[in-house]
Amino acid sequence: MKQKRVKAAECLCKNRKTLKRADGSKSEEYCFHCFQGGRFLGQGISLQEKIEKNVKFAVQTGTAEDQARKPASSVLPGLKRWKN
Numbered sequence: 001m002k003q004k005r006v007k008a009a010e011c012l013c014k015n016r017k018t019l020k021r022a023d024g025s026k027s028e029e030y031c032f033h034c035f036q037g038g039r040f041l042g043q044g045i046s047l048q049e050k051i052e053k054n055v056k057f058a059v060q061t062g063t064a065e066d067q068a069r070k071p072a073s074s075v076l077p078g079l080k081r082w083k084n
Helices: 047-060 065-078
Strands: none
């Protein structure tokens, strides 16, 4: 089975879990590592800090740093959270 990336994910997760917004409605727009209870986790984190956090997580799970950094640096800046 092909894994799906979360639409407009605030991280580069391949697995998604149905989340609930603050009003209780369901959302598949964000992954549970970045969005819970209707709020982004890590409020106040900068884009660069988020990139570093994602790279660190990916390395801890067995991804080479250069393979983790390239998508984090190219995908995250274009996502909804970071466009504001």
